[in-house]
Amino acid sequence: MHTTDVIADVVATPRGYADELAGGARAMLPWLAGVVPFGLVIGVAAAQANISTFAGWLTGPLIYGGSAQIATIEMLSAGASPAVVVLTALVINLRLVLYSGAMAAYWRGTPRWWRALAAYLLIDPSFVVGSDRYERGGDHTRGHVHYLGGAVLLWVAWLLAITAGATLGARIPAALHLEFVVPLYLIGEVSRRLSDVATRRAALTAAVVAVVAFALPLHLGVLLAIVAGLAAGLTAQGVRS
Amino acid sequence: MTAFVVIVLAGMGSYVFRVSMLVLAERARLPEPLERASGFVAPAAFAALAATGVAAASLGADVATAVPPLGAVAAAVAAVRLTRRSYAAPLVGMPVLWLLTALVGD
Numbered sequence: 260m261h262t263t264d265v266i267a268d269v270v271a272t273p274r275g276y277a278d279e280l281a282g283g284a285r286a287m288l289p290w291l292a293g294v295v296p297f298g299l300v301i302g303v304a305a306a307q308a309n310i311s312t313f314a315g316w317l318t319g320p321l322i323y324g325g326s327a328q329i330a331t332i333e334m335l336s337a338g339a340s341p342a343v344v345v346l347t348a349l350v351i352n353l354r355l356v357l358y359s360g361a362m363a364a365y366w367r368g369t370p371r372w373w374r375a376l377a378a379y380l381l382i383d384p385s386f387v388v389g390s391d392r393y394e395r396g397g398d399h400t401r402g403h404v405h406y407l408g409g410a411v412l413l414w415v416a417w418l419l420a421i422t423a424g425a426t427l428g429a430r431i432p433a434a435l436h437l438e439f440v441v442p443l444y445l446i447g448e449v450s451r452r453l454s455d456v457a458t459r460r461a462a463l464t465a466a467v468v469a470v471v472a473f474a475l476p477l478h479l480g481v482l483l484a485i486v487a488g489l490a491a492g493l494t495a496q497g498v499r500s
Numbered sequence: 501m502t503a504f505v506v507i508v509l510a511g512m513g514s515y516v517f518r519v520s521m522l523v524l525a526e527r528a529r530l531p532e533p534l535e536r537a538s539g540f541v542a543p544a545a546f547a548a549l550a551a552t553g554v555a556a557a558s559l560g561a562d563v564a565t566a567v568p569p570l571g572a573v574a575a576a577v578a579a580v581r582l583t584r585r586s587y588a589a590p591l592v593g594m595p596v597l598w599l600l601t602a603l604v605g606d
Contacts, residue, residue, distance in 0.1 A: 296587055310503040317504070321511030326545045331510055333549065337556075341506045348510035351545045352517055353537075360521035378518040383542075390554055439569060442553030442588050444574045445546045448588025450580040452543045461540040469551035473559060481548050488544025489524040489537045496536060 276404045283408025283409030285387060290384040290413065295420045297325050300444050302424020304329060307438050308336035311315060311426050319421045323414070324382055327351040329441060330481065347482045358386040365393045373403065380410035564604050572597035 298319075305315020310332070318328040327348040334344045358381050366374050389406035393399070428437065453459045465488030472480030557569035563574030580586060 300590075314507060317507050318511075321507055322514050323511075324514060325547070327510065327514065330545065330549055331507060333553070335503050335506060341502055341509075344506050345509045345513065349513045349517070351541060352510075352514045352540045355514060355517040356520050359518050359572065360606060363521045366522060370559065374519065374522050378522055379515065381518045412530040421590040436594075436597060436601065439553070439557060440594060442550045442557075443572065443590040443593040444586075445550035445553070445585035446573060446576050447580050447591075449543055449546045449550060450577065450589070451584075451586040452546075458540065458543050462543040465544040466551035468557070469548040470555050473552060473555040481552055484548035484551070485541070485544045488547060489540050492540030492544065493537055 275401070276302025279401045279404040280408035283392070283405040283410070284387045286388045286391070286405075287384060287409035287412045290388070292415050294325075294384060294413065295416055297444065297448075298417050298471070299424035299427075301325060301328050301332065301439050302421040302426070303428035303437055304332050304336075304424075304441050305421065306425045307433075308332050309338070310335050312428075314319070316421055316425050319418050322348060323379070323417070324352050324355070329445075333441065334481065343479055343482060347485070350482060350485055354383075355381060358382075361390060365389075365399055368494025377403070380407075380414055382413070384413050385410035392428070410443065414464070457492045457495040460495040461488040464488045464491035567604050568597050568600035571600045 282312070292462045300320070302316070307464070308315055314335075315332045318331050322328050322331060330351055331344055331348045334347060359378065362377070362381065368376060369377075385406065388409035393402045394404040449462050453462060465484045467483035468487040469480055472483050474480075475483070554569055554573055558566040572593040575596040576589035579588040579592035582588075
């Protein structure tokens with residue numbers, strides 16, 4: 260579909276598209292309850308890290324993926340090698356290739372500007388909200404508007420949360436040890452995901468390898484731990500199937 | 501300066517991942533092991549980062565310094581298991597950390 264066709268379609272039935280836009284935003288609301296606190300934590304981490312707060316904040320619009328952002332900020336703050344930091348962030352964000360592959364079927368034939376924008380906004384919650392709407396069938400253009408409603412709300416909320424955390428974080432006394440909020444938050448997130456044996460094996464292996472490899476130079480331990488966790492998860496899954 | 505370059509590179513790489521299959525979809529299919537591995541990326545990454553953070557706060561330190569973070573982790577895990585809510589971890593863990601720091605820590 261050409262750009263002019265999309266615009267003409269939207270103009271022809273503005274009410275229907277407004278409903279889709281609002282529907283996408285509504286579908287995103289439950290995600291915000293979990294995402295906003297994580298954004299606040301990242302903002303606090305950015306303010307307390309040994310890099311400029313603005314650099315930490317910039318991970319929001321540029322990397323736009325919570326765990327990769329946290330890894331980037333924490334590792335830069337700890338003085339890790341730049342190559343290791345970039346590699347770690349990219350390993351963590353590798354799942355975006357999968358999301359991109361899943362959305363490709365729905366976005367095929369759309370204007371280039373749409374694919375560029377939609378891909379930029381693609382992350383776990385927007386992927387789920389968008390693919391859920393596309394799977395319900397019907398006109399794909401309505402699905403695009405639904406996706407946009409949820410994805411833009413998420414992006415705005417995410418950046419506002421990071422900004423709020425960064426602003427507050429710079430004023431908080433070091434004695435409160437707020438840097439420990441990040442590991443605790445991640446522990447909570449991991450615990451929530453331990454639904455099956457393979458995932459438990461992946462998380463446990465990653466944690467053990469991270470501690471054992473803690474003293475490795477260039478902070479290679481995190482990268483090694485993630486790769487070991489993936490291998491353990493795949494092995495456990497293979498054995499069970 | 502280095503931090504900005506790293507963040508820009510990580511951002512550019514992440515964007516390439518996001519558009520990769522949109523560009524290649526009509527010609528290629530993702531390798532099956534990579535597809536299966538995607539489900540383990542978040543738990544493995546979160547566990548690795550959390551363990552590194554806890555290790556940084558407790559490894560090599562004397563007992564009085566190590567007790568508060570380890571106690572906070574134990575309380576956080578217990579809180580998540582009891583409530584089944586991930587946000588319970590920092591909500592319970594941080595007060596425990598402060599309390600133990602006041603009692604035995606620095």
